[in-house]
Amino acid sequence: MARFFYVYVLVSKAIHLSTTLVSLANLSARLYDHNRGNCPHSAKYKPWKVEMAIAFTSEAKARAFEKYLKTGSGREFARRHF
Numbered sequence: 001m002a003r004f005f006y007v008y009v010l011v012s013k014a015i016h017l018s019t020t021l022v023s024l025a026n027l028s029a030r031l032y033d034h035n036r037g038n039c040p041h042s043a044k045y046k047p048w049k050v051e052m053a054i055a056f057t058s059e060a061k062a063r064a065f066e067k068y069l070k071t072g073s074g075r076e077f078a079r080r081h082f
Helices: 027-036 059-069 072-081
Strands: 005-012 018-023 048-056
Touching: 005 027, 005 059, 018 027, 018 059, 027 048, 048 059, 059 072
Parallel strands: none
Antiparallel strands: 005 018, 005 048
């Protein structure tokens, strides 16, 4: 079975803030890390939930899609489709 690279959108349950990230590992383990406060950039907005996740078999494609989602047109795409 192929190894997957995830692009996921997290939404803070506390303040309805969202952020887009790439996971090179197990998605559920990364969510656990975010909610435990092990990620300094997301610790103050915990708890988090996964709003959307897309799996890629290529790390390069996952990173390129994450980069696109962080642009103006990518944010608009995500707002309309996710």
